[in-house]
Amino acid sequence: MNARFTALAPTIPERWPTRLTELLGIRWPLLLGGMMWLSDARLVAAMVRAGGMGFITARSLRTDEDFRQTLHECRRLTKEQPFGVNLTLSRRGSGNEAMTTRLKIALQEGVRIFETAGLPPTELMPIFQNAGAIVIHKCAHVRHAVSAQNMGVDAVTLVGMEEGGHPGSNQLPTFLNGAFALEQLHIPLALGGGIGHGRQIAAALALGADAVVMGSVFTPALETPAHDAYKQRVIATDAHGTRAVLGSLGDTWRVLDNENARKVATLEEAGARTHAEFGQLISGERTQALAYQAGQHEEGMLSMGPAVGFARAVVPLAEIVHRLQAECMQATSRFQRMLAS
Template sequence: MNARISTNPELDAPIPERWPTRLTELLGIRWPLLLGGMMWLSDARLVAAMVRAGGMGFITARSLRTDEDFRQALRECRELTGGQPFGVNLTLSRRASGNDSMPARLRIALDEGVRLFETAGLPPTELMPIFREAKAIVIHKCAHVRHAVSAQNMGVDAVTLVGMEEGGHPGSNQLPTFLNGAYALDQLHIPLALGGGIGHGRQIAAALALGADAVVMGSVFTPALETPAHDAYKQRIVATDAHGTRAVLGSLGDTWRVVDNENARKVAALEAAGARSHAEFGALISGERTQALAYQAGQHEEGMLSMGPAVGFARAVEPVADIVRRLQTECMQASSRFRAMLAST
């Protein structure tokens, strides 16, 4: 059964109940759309909303302060999804001590029945035996094609490859998303998701035509109704256009693309003045400060607000389901145009 939803009757196209790709089949989802794990924001309610809309989301394990908080979030998400599978994000820090809690969080997730994981940062070398024993599905996110190939050789089930446009930490690679993906497809045989700067359904159609199996989005969903953030923050995001972000900390080898707010400009000024260690930036780059001041209190000129230029496609504070429906419509319209062009030849 197809639903017909369109904002342009001339390009009206049926939206299939399922879009078969290697990743939708692997994850058991209806639509090739992943909501990447967003620190402090990817909670049970937001992830469940994405799952109910037909995609996949990942609760960020690092966002929960205690193991018990994490366990409760998993149980809440399971209830909100009605038992549908959902994922967990395990981001591995370059600071070894910063990963001490990750094995325990992985065990808790497995105990609670989670079998879908997004890993990011360092390769999940030490966690792979646990994943394999549990027959879990692992999608590793990376920025370089060579890292994607290494992850494939390690035995992950799929990879996400992000380009320089990604909000948050796009890594040191300076290739844009679609160029990155085109190179990767010559070297990968496992499913590939593309992320970075994607916020419109036309880009989903383009990624699928390129050969990707799904897309990963984040920025366009930050002002969603279900996102756990202050309304003043969400209104600031809706008002931000494609030129409203900036990349900082590249000189430290830790590029961070964020909203171009007062806090980010202070960080940029310190970097321009020669600051070359994280300690020199102090509280300006503190995640806890961002959570408390921007996300909770709505002080959107404070904190490092991870964001990519696709934020310009965020149109309103609206439910996840409405955003997904619009993306589906845009994707199908673009696909119909392409099919019509082929048919005319």
């Protein structure tokens, strides 16, 4: 940071209060959405310590015991501060029963903050409600956000088509989705998809959102449990280096545009219409073993959106959060100066 920037830099307040920071007991309205294979205890705890909220991805753990150990580890690393668990209910149906068990384990271990995604959490709602847990349901269509509100969730995250991961069949970008949703929602709203700069956070809060959800921009954080070769590939990727595939199967997946994704796109263009036809190319286990663990970043389906263009170095998560906060404050003070003039 040069001297001129330092002189102009507005102070970063300790807290930025919104309905979601109040609900979750956090200082800044920044959520690190659950990231399959990557949102482990260390990464989630780093986000909690930085003043936001993170979610352990329950699906990433092979056994219930591994999951329980991860929760213990996260509790130790956050020094007992609350953290969240992501329960992704697959549209393909696989492994969804295990999510009920993982929810019960998380509750036994004292977790009270959950991010649900994929299918609506209809069957989990009574369990959440009996336990007095906070549920934030993530979806990509305004109508699904309204259904979730009617179902009794505490907040929704709405993502746009630029989200890294599974943005669903929705074709609207994040800010358009958000503006439409705000006409119909009375519960707190987090907006996500394509956010990687602090001025976008200021814009989302100005729009009326209560928080932002991010993923891609945090993938190369120092704490992320992935090979350095993967992180180097990520920081070398610009905003045009991702692509959405499998839309014709009703299962849009936005990923890094690597060799594997191009093979998937070629098969899809040739008419493949069932997940089975893509075989190992879309296997999560293979992605974990080859890309995240061994660093073979041209293998596997690496969820990623264009916000990756803002990830330019492998640095501790707290440094990314600090950059986002400083940029957010700069954008905010520009706004204030405009109004004051």
